Each structure stands twice: as C-alpha cells, then as structure tokens.
Amino acid sequence: MRDDLRLRVARADDLTPSVRRFVLEDPAGAALPGYRAGAHVAVTTPAGHRRSYSLVEPGARAPLRYVLCVRRDADGRGGSVSMHDDVAVGDELDVSAPANAFPLLRARRYLFIAGGIGITPVRAMVGELRARGGAEVRVLYLTRSPEETAFLDEFSADGSLVHHSALHGRLDLWPHLAEPDDDARVYCCGPTELVREVQALTAHWRPSRVHVEDFAGVDALGGRRAPFTAVWEPTGARVEVDAGTTALAALERAGVVLEASCGSGTCGTCRLRLLAGEAEHRDMVLTADERAGWFMPCVSRALSPELVLAPPDRPGGPGGGPAAGVH
Structure with a gap:
C-alpha cells in the first residue's frame, strides 16, 4: 500500500493558457518531507489517475510547500485534464513523498536544455546551483511561442537563451554540444524528439556526463523484447x-x-x-x-x-x- 501525504491545494494559477501552477501544503501547516532538485511527486487526480510531476522550486530539508506545474494535454491519458478541470483551491489530494530519478550531480559546468514543460525540474536545478554558487550554468529553454512559455520573464532576465520555434524555427543545438567536456554535465528534459536529438548529438560525450528525462514516458514494448x-x-x-x-x-x-x-x-x-x-x-x-x-x-x-x-x-x-x- 502507498503511504501518501494528504495535501491541500493552497494556490492554483495559470502561468500560460495551458500551464497551471499548483501550490500544495499540509492542512495543519506541518513541514513536508525534504527533497533535492530534480525530484518529483506522484499525484492522484480527482479522476483517479496517478501522475508524476516535477517539483519546480529548489530543494529543501523541510519545505512548507510543494510547487508543481501541469501542462494541459487534451490528447493525453487524462491526468493533466483532471488536474486542470477538477482541482480547485482548498481541495485535498493524495501526494507521494518526493522521489528523485533525475538527480543533480556535481560538476564545474552545466548545460541545461529544456523543452516546454521540461523546464520544471530544470528551474529547480538552476535555482539550487545559483544559490550554491561556484559553477558555470547555461540554460537553453526551447518553446513554441512566448505566450506558451512558463517563467518567461524569469529566464529572459537571467541570461538564459530562450528560443521560440514559431518565431525563429528550430534551434541548432550542435554548436552547444559539439565539444565534449568531462568537467560539464548536460541535463535535458522535454518531449521525446528533443531528448533523442540531444542523445544523438552527445554520442561522442562520456555517457556519465549526459542526463535526460522524457515526460512522454516509456514505450513499454520498444527495444529488446525477449520473453x-x-x-x-x-x-x-x-x-x-x-x-x-x-x-x-x-x-x-x-x-x-x-x-x-x-x-x-x-x-x-x-x-x-x-x-x-x-x-x-x-x-x-x-x-x-x-x-x-x-x-x-x-x-x-x-x-x-x-x-x-x-x-x-x-x-x-x-x-x-x-x-x-x-x-
């Protein structure tokens, strides 16, 4: 059986026409289990779906809130639609303790490549690194348009490269990945095609220096399929x-x-x-x-x-x- 937290929706606001931010708190105001940047929680939606969402704020030992962002996908499996249409401020949701399958590892330099809603774990990582100091941090944030860019003002003001494909076409990633760097780590999160492109363009890097997370999930019957x-x-x-x-x-x-x-x-x-x-x-x-x-x-x-x-x-x-x- 799962040992979930029962958390109250303290705030819900739209960052873009399709991305909503949710702030979750303990109803009694108690501190929540800690986490590090890159972590996610699993949320049971009112419609009964169980979905994982990255935490978008830097990690903390005993945070008073979890913040996550959900992009509404009308063609998805129903979880994001339920979060957008069925969840209101004051509602309580079953939420797992944080888990981290996309951990932020130490390096001298970092290159973050985020596509669309893939900015969510990247925002937490960048915030944690900049608060810590001592490392070079670069961010490539790829979206379709300014209107669909969550945290647009924040990343436009901090020196990140924010690229909108509807205005400028696809960004050529090769100049950013051509030279492998054993003192750097590449983190990529976003749609499957972006993740695969980054993996192809970093084939000459040490595998241990490239980290990816694909929000589309896994093809259950892809790859090796031995009985x-x-x-x-x-x-x-x-x-x-x-x-x-x-x-x-x-x-x-x-x-x-x-x-x-x-x-x-x-x-x-x-x-x-x-x-x-x-x-x-x-x-x-x-x-x-x-x-x-x-x-x-x-x-x-x-x-x-x-x-x-x-x-x-x-x-x-x-x-x-x-x-x-x-x-």
Missing part, C-alpha cells in the same frame, strides 16, 4: 511474459490484481518488489538504489530467464534483505 517468466511469489504461479506483452498485462491476465495507472513508467503506481532475478529497468520512477529491490511491470523487462515478484507490502528483497521503501 521471460514472472514468478508471483505469494502463490508460486509461473506467468509467461511473451515478447509482445508487458509483465503487467501478463500478470493481470493470470488473475493477479494490481494497482496501475499511467502505463508508461512515470507514476510508480504498479511497482512490485523484486525478490530474485535481474531486471531490465526502463521506468522513470525508481532511483538507482531502489532498482535492487523494486520492479515496474508496466514497462520493465528481465535480463535473466525469470523474475520473482511480490506485492509492494511484502517484506524483503534480493538476497532476503530489506528493499527500499515505497514512496
């Missing part, structure tokens, strides 16, 4: 997961009742304990430490012939030791 066996530990049932089926679908088809929401490895709802076997983690939720003992069946697969899985409230992890806690 494997999922062993459901509570009953011992052996469930065959073929190349064209997700582990989530195979388990549900075998009668295992699981919670699930996004289907794209971004919300964390369907996480299971990984008790044995080697997983091919494809999600955007689990941290490096959590991947030893957790598995996201909606998108991830197996590198070993079988995985032994259990419900999230089942104790234990690989080798019998405790696994990381549920967010």
